[in-house]
Amino acid sequence: MLEHNETVARQLEHRTIREFTNDPVPKETLDTILAVANRTATSTGLQSYSIVRVTDGDVRGRIAEVCRQEYVSRFPELLIFIADVYRNRQIALEQGVDLGTSRDMDRFFQGFTDACLAAQNITVAIESMGMGAVFLGSILNDAAKIIEILRLPELTFPVLGVGFGVPAQNPQIKPRMDMSLKVFENAYGTFDSYTEAIADYDREMREYYDLRESGRRSDDFSKQVVKRLQSPIAGRYLMLNAVKAQGFDLGIEVLGRTDR
């Protein structure tokens, strides 16, 4: 088996790119990238996702506000991946079939997963072309606002954004925790001391210069974890309310009954 082929070599060099040159992404290139999205595996073949390409400056600006990342306005290309059960429900409705099952969380997670897989797949394609990309999980800082901005109909939900273009920065590869902490055999494994298990990684992170922090050295990973837990994005933990507002049936048992 061809192990260290070109694809894998690129994957092993993945870095997030947040600043790009002004070069536009040619239409044929974009079309190829969208074709890669379309060929991505999709749960039970249902293709329960959609993509909104954001070109309008005003729409960009409003999304950048939700993301709290000013550079979102400046990406040469920005694609927002959407979990989409709306389309398939319409297809069923036009056949006279109106079933509550289209509102199941099962469908929601199918769509959410489809959207993630397609987003990652195009990111590999983008990087294979010598371009760079950044994921925007930050669109979920305010899912309801993104739904309003992109006029997403019921049974759709924003999942992830991908910004891309020609890199205008050359960041260091960001260290990762050793795979021995993440990969287990046949059952989940725990550690007596995580502090000990990540000591080397904490040290490595201190050596890493994060361009996001204007080139300052990074914190220990363990300190970053605490920082993140201490400063959650307000309201983001309520995101299931936005899912429900989009017409999904959360299927939660309340007082022993479900809300069906």
Place this chain on the structure above:
Amino acid sequence: MLEHNETVARQLEHRTIREFTNDPVPKETLDTILAVANRTATSTGLQSYSIVRVTDGDVRGRIAEVCRQEYVSRFPELLIFIADVYRNRQIALEQGVDLGTSRDMDRFFQGFTDACLAAQNITVAIESMGMGAVFLGSILNDAAKIIEILRLPELTFPVLGVGFGVPAQNPQIKPRMDMSLKVFENAYGTFDSYTEAIADYDREMREYYDLRESGRRSDDFSKQVVKRLQSPIAGRYLMLNAVKAQGFDLGIEVLGRTDR
């Protein structure tokens, strides 16, 4: 930009492989694949996912039962991707920090997304090596059972399985709905008649031979959508209950209050 490079050419030929030769995946190959997982983008750098490699025959058999897919027992390799907030919570706990925010759905979705991205990234690597792969969303047929089988601790959740090895089948490339139905600009777009919009695709699907259905021709896509909605997997719509049972705070407003 190098558009139709080898990586993209492979991605455009993606097919799901469900039957494999008996060739084992060499250890170095597996290590390379796991290194690709480790390099995948991860939300705010937190690496909130883990992988359980399933080699034990008994564990395999029990997972195959949940998946209702006998061939799961026979994959040369099977990796289960897990959303994992447990590890980072432990890291915080060992620093004396015990915050409810580690239970937020925000963290859950971060981990879920991380797991999906890593799973798709290794799938591209696997295919670049001339091997084939299949995603198993079917582990979520009974999330609680998978949690039990893999002994997943609180604040972890199964997301997706990936089976892979050397292909022992050569399926036709499965047609996809045209991207014009899935890609919109600046706002979601709807169609007056979805039946009309997918007429060509319905026709294409009828020409496609699905190896899963022992080589019978496929149904129209629109008929497949209806069939899926009519026969949901029992209990799967209740999966948020399993998420809650794993210690996540769903953050749902009940009677105007949240369950925090």
